[in-house]
Amino acid sequence: MRNVLLTITYDGTNFCGWQIQPNQRSVQGEIERVLSIVCDRTIRINGASRTDAGVHAYGQCASFQADFSIPIDKIPVAANRLLAVAQDRNNKKRRISADAAILSAEEVPIDFHARFNSLGKKYIYKIRNSHKPDPFQRNYSYSVGKTLDIRVMKKAAASFVGTFDFKAFQAAGGKELESTVRTVYGTQIYAEPASHMIILEIIGDGFLYNMVRIIAGTLVDIGLGKKTPDEIPYIISKKCRQLAGHTAPPNGLYLAEVFYKKERMLEAIKMMDGKEE
Amino acid sequence: MRNVLLTITYDGTNFCGWQIQPNQRSVQGEIERVLSIVCDRTIRINGASRTDAGVHAYGQCASFQADFSIPIDKIPVAANRLLAVAQDRNNKKRRISADAAILSAEEVPIDFHARFNSLGKKYIYKIRNSHKPDPFQRNYSYSVGKTLDIRVMKKAAASFVGTFDFKAFQAAGGKELESTVRTVYGTQIYAEPASHMIILEIIGDGFLYNMVRIIAGTLVDIGLGKKTPDEIPYIISKKCRQLAGHTAPPNGLYLAEVFYKKERMLEAIKMMDGKEE
Numbered sequence: 309m310r311n312v313l314l315t316i317t318y319d320g321t322n323f324c325g326w327q328i329q330p331n332q333r334s335v336q337g338e339i340e341r342v343l344s345i346v347c348d349r350t351i352r353i354n355g356a357s358r359t360d361a362g363v364h365a366y367g368q369c370a371s372f373q374a375d376f377s378i379p380i381d382k383i384p385v386a387a388n389r390l391l392a393v394a395q396d397r398n399n400k401k402r403r404i405s406a407d408a409a410i411l412s413a414e415e416v417p418i419d420f421h422a423r424f425n426s427l428g429k430k431y432i433y434k435i436r437n438s439h440k441p442d443p444f445q446r447n448y449s450y451s452v453g454k455t456l457d458i459r460v461m462k463k464a465a466a467s468f469v470g471t472f473d474f475k476a477f478q479a480a481g482g483k484e485l486e487s488t489v490r491t492v493y494g495t496q497i498y499a500e501p502a503s504h505m506i507i508l509e510i511i512g513d514g515f516l517y518n519m520v521r522i523i524a525g526t527l528v529d530i531g532l533g534k535k536t537p538d539e540i541p542y543i544i545s546k547k548c549r550q551l552a553g554h555t556a557p558p559n560g561l562y563l564a565e566v567f568y569k570k571e572r573m574l575e576a577i578k579m580m581d582g583k584e585e
Numbered sequence: 586m587r588n589v590l591l592t593i594t595y596d597g598t599n600f601c602g603w604q605i606q607p608n609q610r611s612v613q614g615e616i617e618r619v620l621s622i623v624c625d626r627t628i629r630i631n632g633a634s635r636t637d638a639g640v641h642a643y644g645q646c647a648s649f650q651a652d653f654s655i656p657i658d659k660i661p662v663a664a665n666r667l668l669a670v671a672q673d674r675n676n677k678k679r680r681i682s683a684d685a686a687i688l689s690a691e692e693v694p695i696d697f698h699a700r701f702n703s704l705g706k707k708y709i710y711k712i713r714n715s716h717k718p719d720p721f722q723r724n725y726s727y728s729v730g731k732t733l734d735i736r737v738m739k740k741a742a743a744s745f746v747g748t749f750d751f752k753a754f755q756a757a758g759g760k761e762l763e764s765t766v767r768t769v770y771g772t773q774i775y776a777e778p779a780s781h782m783i784i785l786e787i788i789g790d791g792f793l794y795n796m797v798r799i800i801a802g803t804l805v806d807i808g809l810g811k812k813t814p815d816e817i818p819y820i821i822s823k824k825c826r827q828l829a830g831h832t833a834p835p836n837g838l839y840l841a842e843v844f845y846k847k848e849r850m851l852e853a854i855k856m857m858d859g860k861e862e
Contacts, residue, residue: 444594
């Protein structure tokens with residue numbers, strides 16, 4: 309029995325999300341389908357994060373245990389080749405450019421689990437701030453036409469760093485029994501003027517349902533002057549979803565990295581602080 | 586009666602191409618549909634270029650003549666608002682992010698025609714040169730896994746500049762009666778290492794059917810060592826499609842700009858030479 313950790317990238321536009329759902333095209337379902345062919349047995353994978361429909365990933369991780377004969381380093385190329393084949397109604401196959409790909413596969417200890425062993429995750433949220441439409445960015449960023457004040461957004465983003473009960477930043481309907489305390493290790497906001505982008509990066513030990521999207525929406529509200537950065541500690545302390553801002557749309561959200569090594573995560577947090585100033 | 590010149594951008598992925606076709610979603614059809622609402626009468630537009638399915642535009646141009654009451658500078662915002670509304674099967678409307686948008690509208694003399702008055706066009710062709718898959722670029726570039734030799738591609742690209750009979754670079758089945766002589770004013774090839782892109786830019790007075798895609802495919806063949814730059818003059822002189830390279834796919838092609846003013850076109854050609862060095 310071997311245990312394998314996969315790193316996966318996908319454009320979430322045409323998926324129902326990560327998790328398998330009946331009669332829908334999920335990332336998990338597609339990856340399991342091709343891995344089952346490559347490994348010649350039914351493969352079930354455990355993803356580190358259940359991203360929603362429309363949410364993208366540069367570095368989702370997933371693990372699976374199985375007996376199989378193919379060398380582990382050959383899995384990405386073999387699986388990606390199958391992901392790039394579509395079957396039409398007449399069962400005719402044709403090559404397509406796949407919207408998901410396995411970037412790497414590595415053997416891990418048998419008790420390793422992509423979700424439970426994660427020390428933290430990095431998400432990126434992209435906001436396009438221009439009154440000019442850009443069809444090429446429609447699925448890949450949150451389009452905000454009115455000018456955002458990036459300085460107050462930066463100030464507000466810094467207030468999320470720390471260990472707090474983030475209940476106010478959880479989508480309504482979350483499970484009541486679980487703890488809503490999370491630690492945000494670092495945030496940063498920066499502009500990419502050439503593409504009119506304002507980009508939020510956030511690293512935490514874990515995130516509540518829709519937490520990054522509600523933080524992004526709240527930061528947009530602050531950038532528009534509807535809220536002030538000083539309100540963040542108050543909103544957090546009140547644990548009330550209604551006090552936080554709107555939920556930013558899924559298409560601006562990217563799961564950038566899942567951390568399994570402390571040094572790598574500290575390095576990523578440090579790089580943030582470097583950019584912040 | 587007024588005559589209006591539109592500049593239009595679109596992501597060609599989900600269109601059957603520029604030109605109206607029965608039961609298919611074309612850019613022309615979508616733009617005419619919303620303009621007819623905005624101008625409160627049936628509008629038919631003339632595009633500068635009939636781009637194929639999957640081909641993109643940063644700056645397609647189209648003109649139309651009509652009597653209407655809305656101020657011309659209000660047309661883009663009004664039309665873009667309608668382009669961003671989709672109707673589902675139950676006739677229910679919802680906001681979407683549009684894959685086409687009007688960037689500008691300006692009044693032009695009554696005898697102006699977007700196609701016939703064009704002095705030239707600039708196309709961009711994007712080649713992604715990496716063995717690593719990138720799902721986010723699948724619809725926006727031609728993916729070539731093997732390493733391309735950009736130096737020989739640059740040398741070959743320069744050979745296309747001039748007035749030639751480009752019959753060898755026209756898709757088979759083109760109209761026999763028309764002249765296949767065209768002038769290419771400038772080309773350049775440069776790398777964007779951060780995104781693994783090799784980018785071809787080309788300006789000419791006009792292009793034959795699939796001409797830019799066959800030039801791009803031939804340059805890829807040269808970058809792979811299947812052909813040499815010295816063969817280009819020979820291929821052109823033989824006027825034989827079979828001697829040129831393969832037709833690169835539509836998703837790497839962008840109509841970047843249509844030129845109506847000589848100074849603007851000379852400026853664009855000059856900027857190319859500047860980058861070339």
